[in-house]
Amino acid sequence: MSYQRMWKTPKSGGRSASDESAESYYGVPPIHKPHWKWLIIAYFYLGGISGLSYVIAELAEVTGDATNRVITRAGRYVSLGTLLPCPVLLILDLGRPERFLNMLRIVKLRSPMSVGTWVLVIFSGFCTRSVVAQAARDELWNRFKCAPHGIKAIQSRWMGVAGVPFGFLLGGYTGVLLAATAVPLWTKNALLMGPLFLASAASNATASITLVLCLSKAPHRALVRLERLEMCSLVVELGLLALNRRQLGQTIGRPLREGSTGRLYRFGVQGTGIAAPLMLTVAPMLAGMRPSRWRLALSSLLTLSGGFMFRYVMVIAGHRSADDPQATFELARRGSQESTGSVTDVNVHPVAPS
């Protein structure tokens, strides 16, 4: 075996051993960060879009009129298109991809990853049903002689609605999954993580459907509705983000304020991803005009890029947070450290135990 465990010594210039050990154990992180990188960031992004596109498509189908038919159509295809890479990304991220079926060995409600696996499996069924039904409506099966039998049986719109909870879960469970770890940035505001990922997934899904409809010259009436939805989701997302950052506090919220993740959070997630699309759509409205098709397409693109940056920042800032001993210590302090003895220098007692 030629492997050696290596590490970089985290040592900033001019700091003495006494400085380092006064704050922590020589700056060594007390917890381990996860290995999750691009594959998981991409999965969080695509899974969220897939889940919420499905929800929008099916809700548009049951609540709306004929105008919503284009929204349903686009939503269903977007949902399947973004769902297909998801299992591949997840399997590739495993240390032992050939053992991916072990994920389906058990159902474990206490493990958000197990819940997520099963949600993904069940959701795939619902998503496929919707697309098969949509293909039948679009008369795509007519070209094939071996058209699937029993299409009529699965065309009930209520079957689509039955999958809506799973669509929501697919968008929101990722936040719960991150919150169920010891990483301070993820678990401090555990209650907000699910809604936060859900809100981002909602705005991204709306933006991707809007983008498809803008490019396919859909009727303006459908676009107006989506634009309304996108603005509402973006406002909710902005509010949740602000609340989250405020509640994190000075030490634990550091990765969202400082360094490259802090910059990306400010200018990328909040600026490019939320403020810019909101301005693009609100400005013409204030002037009493309807935003043009190109303006809507651009604002959707910006929202989509913001959603990706949000996932990236949350995952990478989580790594930084896990590497910060002060954040971990602050998370685990609930006030009784004094009672255990704030004895700083026990060793000055000249005692020799037996």
Place this chain on the structure above:
Amino acid sequence: MTAQPEDLATHAPVGFLTDTTLCIGCKACEVACKQWNSLPMDNVGFTASSYDNTRDLGATTWRHVAFVEQFPGNERPTTMPPFQSNWLMMSDICKHCVNPPCMQACPTGAIVISRFGTVVIQQDVCNGCGYCVPACPFGVPELSPLDNKAHKCTFCYDRLESGLEPACAKACPTDSIQFGYTDELALRARGRVDELRERGVEGAYVYGDQNAGGTGGIGGLRVSFILSAPSERYNLPAEPELPQRKSVPNYLSTLVASVAFGAMMTICLRK
């Protein structure tokens, strides 16, 4: 005929009591662990400014001796007291929680509690998803670059099966690492803390003990430590908590958000 070894599972759970006031930092436990479990070597060199050369617990380091240099008044000391001689030393290890966060996180069921009450990762089931790694509030499991699976201390499962104490406890020359049944060890720990306090080490306490803040939701540790300084000095969180404790409220908040978004979508998608 050899005598039948004692079946340790009959009085389970078993555990360790690590009395850090007795640790002399010889690293015999680290070496014994590496040898018994055939673990590869670590980086040769020292961490930061201490005599620690394994840095932290990881996939191939299941015992780690921490060397905490003491600086009374934040200055390098010029005298050496006989007790603990300006250094706190602690042999760290997986805490073998009663309700382990890593086991809760594991989506494959690879992490189990053995019949001895110890926490073991089944290597034939683990698929390297890596979720146990950030779930542990003590930073114990890690994915190994050798086989891409999660590894941590097995509490010498094979030795327990044969009625033997784990290699690290066997090798410890000062009995800083004591192996035994957890109920007996808890009594012994209490006695030792009282003794230490009597002798003037007023800061002595048992880490993870209910009086020292407890282990919110984790339900206690099978591996306890007698510490003589705040736990953060030894790189242990003051009051660790089960991260999955908040999962049910989190799902509920996500549910509330889902209903709100569903209503918002229904309204926005109407005429």
